Amino acid sequence: MTMTNVDLLVGFNLEYYIPRWPLTDLLFRLVCWKVTRHLKRWDALLEEVIHEHVEMRKLSGDKEKESDDFIDIFLSRYEEYGFTMDNVKSLLMNVFEAAIETSYLVLESAMAELMNHRRVMKKLQAEVRAYGAEKKLDMIREDDLSSLPYLKASMKEALRLHPPGPLLLPHYSTADCQIDGYHIPANTRVLVNGWAIGRDPAVWEKPEEFMPERFMRDGWDKSNSYSGQDFRYLPFGSGRRICPGANFALATMEIMLANLMYHFDWEVPNEKEDGGGKVSMDETFGLMLRRNEPLYLVPRAV
Structure with missing residues (x-):
């Protein structure tokens, strides 16, 4: 629905x-x-x-x-x-649309990228499992996330390549302005292509590759990457229309990804012994960015 x-x-x-x-x-x-x-x-x-x-x-x-x-x-x-009760319904609809579905879509894309980049997945599993074993944890919780830098870098990279809202929310220009020689009149509806910004080769080294390490250097590891103030990276938008549930969604996605890596090894159905079994990354463009095909994986409890 x-x-x-x-x-x-x-x-x-x-x-x-x-x-x-x-x-x-x-x-x-x-x-x-x-x-x-x-x-x-x-x-x-x-x-x-x-x-x-x-x-x-x-x-x-x-x-x-x-x-x-x-x-x-x-x-x-x-x-x-x-x-009123209509206010309650509106709030619930916002949660269904803007929180649950978007978080699921990003997590699905993150898992697909990890399946196609086994080195990254093994490194992420090693970090999460080493931390969990040291602390004797039955599961990873929100308080543990700050101790898992590679997990955070992996989520940032997934959001760079697969922002849940590729064109962000529509904005209106408050005054006349010039952008790259184009005149934008006041009160013009403006769409910002966050998907293209995250893949700009002038900004990102090997922009089409899934490389979480990029977010562990060049100051990215210390910056508030999701604030919307660095226009190289806008997965949640910027300004007054930045996603109000960004922190909640981020914690939810990181907790889910951490526990998927902590408790399971993963395979593509009918995977070959040589590690084959690539996952298609074809996507459908729209208000939300979603995969053309559902992601089917086989978990192996560890």
Whole structure:
């Protein structure tokens, strides 16, 4: 459902070309029937999720518990701040679209790159497993991430090559400006190609290669790479429209990747003994960058 929503967002929008008046309302309904049907499905899903949490809160006497998730917390406060149930639904939809799906897509691309670069994967596994053995950990947690520099470099490299939003969010120019000889009038909608920036050969050595080591030198290891202030690297955007959930998404992706490397060895299905079995890196361009084909891997517990 999330990917259908994304496809509809970047599809043809009649309102861009024809103002919505009462006389044209029937035309809009005919053209936008797919959107209307999809929104009804979303609404039913969100109603179900919210209803489950409301019922659980009733059973617990509306008392806060350690197991409460952000929906429980939001429901306990929404009346206090004058929010409506539609506000709760909007928040949930944002989480489904902007947090869960994007994190999954980046993690999938990171795993695909690691399968095609076994040296990098072995080095990453060695770092994570050595740290886990030293600390006698059953799993890697958020507090451990700062002690895993190669893991962080690998995630930065995955985001450089496979930013979840290749064209970032649309911006508007606040004043007339000149960029490389092009005049950009004020109030112009501007799309920044973050995907192309991350592969610019004038900035990156061997830009098409997956090389986490590049982020362990030249000051990248000490800089706040995700702040949006270094325009060579904008996986989460920049300025007022920078991704508000960047820190949450980053921690989530790093924890998942660390534990996938900590607990498992990985193979491509029907992999040859000589280490063959390359993974296709073909992608579909859109509001979100996703693979043409699902990634299928075989885990081996260690």
